[in-house]
Amino acid sequence: MSVSNGRQFLGIPGPTNVPDAVLSAMHRPAVDIRKGELVEITQQIKEDLKMITRSSGMPFLFIANGHGAWEAALTNVLSRGDKVLVLESGSFAVGWGEAGARLGLDVEVLGGSYQRAVDPDALEARLKADTAGEIKAILVVQVDTASSVLNNIPALRRAIDNAGHAALFLVDTIASLGTMDYRMDEWGVDVTVSACQKGLMMSPGVSFVVASEKAMERHQTADLRTAYWDWTGRLAPEHYRSYAGTPPVHHLFGLQKSFEMIRAEGLEAIFERHRLLAGATRAAVGKWAEKGEFSFNITAPEERANSVTTVLLRNGDTLPAIHDYCLEKCGLVIGVGIAALTGKAMRIAHMGHVNAPMMLGTLATLEMSFKALGIPHGEGGITAAVEYLAAHVPR
Incomplete structure (x- = not known):
């Protein structure tokens, strides 16, 4: 029984769960990928990403899950051998760091717990000890999906500022964006990483990065840049270059509807x-x-x-x-x-x-x-x- x-x-x-309205929005024929409606949808989604991250930064879209966005964030602002500090509070920041190690980064984990948020005082102490400025980036998640912890992003930013450290601040919002407050500019985040399959109510397959002006400056000297993830290539005027190739047409239809629902609520x-x-x-x-x-x-x-x-x-x-x-x-x-x-x-x-x-x-x-x-x-x-x-x- x-x-x-x-x-x-x-x-x-x-x-x-993907809303029926989003599923319906995807159930239509493909359109021209070079001009017209799809170009407008891409631009609107980029504006929506700035809206939901409360940022004036530069948004980029990737045909990938969140792990792809991790790699996109790292390769566009760092160089081989750079030291990054991972703030542990579960599984996912550590996983992001492991991805960086495979790219040739020097990864250090600031040990934490699956039961508690990252301690801002511990971060401040570690950064103050880095008198030579070896740490080039700090990686953390706002919410760790494994542990269900919520990290205090403004408090971590204050710890970085109190230490007077110049490291880039990279935040994964995959399990939080669209479910709780996030203020990229106000909180001093340099790179925001997210994906569409959680709070944004969309089928998996598209992920995002929003880059601050400081991150875009670091991008100019990063030597981990590759053809697919490269931000510079995606800023070219041709529409397909925003996706390093053919756009994910039906995902874009779905995301357009998802953001319509978000704005309406x-x-x-x-x-x-x-x-x-x-x-x-x-x-x-x-x-x-x-x-x-x-x-x-x-x-x-x-x-x-x-x-x-x-x-x-x-x-x-x-x-x-x-x-x-x-x-x-x-x-x-x-x-x-x-x-x-x-x-x-x-x-x-x-x-x-x-x-x-x-x-x-x-x-x-x-x-x-x-x-x-x-x-x-x-x-x-x-x-x-x-x-x-x-x-x-x-x-």
Whole structure:
């Protein structure tokens, strides 16, 4: 017996659910890639990227996932042998650094924890010790999808400034852009990296970089530049050069619609929706944790992301049963723990095209699986989530 017949729901932290309106926007014939409508769409998407990153910087689009944008960011501002400092708070900044090491960069990791945000004081101390200015760039994520930590980007910028250091500040916003506040110019970020498949509600395949004036200056002397990723080549006047070849036509149609939806809802309303749905999720997890089987991976409430919640299990052996039950019996795909948390955690996404029925359904299905499988958990998680939303969403 199952109750899974119907539309399967994707509860993972990327790719996220693509709205029907976006799917429909892609369902049309291709058009001329050299002039006309597609040129206008590309220009509008670039303006939308400046809007959502709150930046006056230079946007670039890549036919690639987020790992491609990582490489694009590094190769355009750095040279072989340059030292970069990676700020660890989970898996993804470290992964970005590993990609840099393969390119020939000298990578140093400022050790951190999967349970806490990056410590600005530790960053400031390390930069003050770098009296020779060997560190050329600092890599960090705003939200780490593995740990679900939220890093304080303005505080990290202040640490760099307090140290009087000239390193470029590179921030990965793949798991945060379009779900919470981000202010590239105001926060002094030199390169912003993102991708379309999470908060931007689009099928994977396009990623982005926005470069500050300082980053564009460093680009002029970078010797890791390659033909495909090179920013200079993508600034040529011919439209196809923006993509180093044929544009991703139907992805652009979809992104155009995604940004139309974002503008219609408004950034502040989007951020508030994510905050509320994250709060409901945390209310449920807090109740489930009362029996000791479940716990928040991020210990400090103020460091928990509004896009994803990572939940630790004392007995990881029950995870496959939870995932299988949710999928096979109920039609819900729930996120698995990854990297150091493989086999130890589940990840509940609340990002992108998601509302209260979607989120409450996800949480209720999880609680249903705990009951059906006999997994110890505190009662009343769904009631707590409903009460949270009822208290915070006015009539």
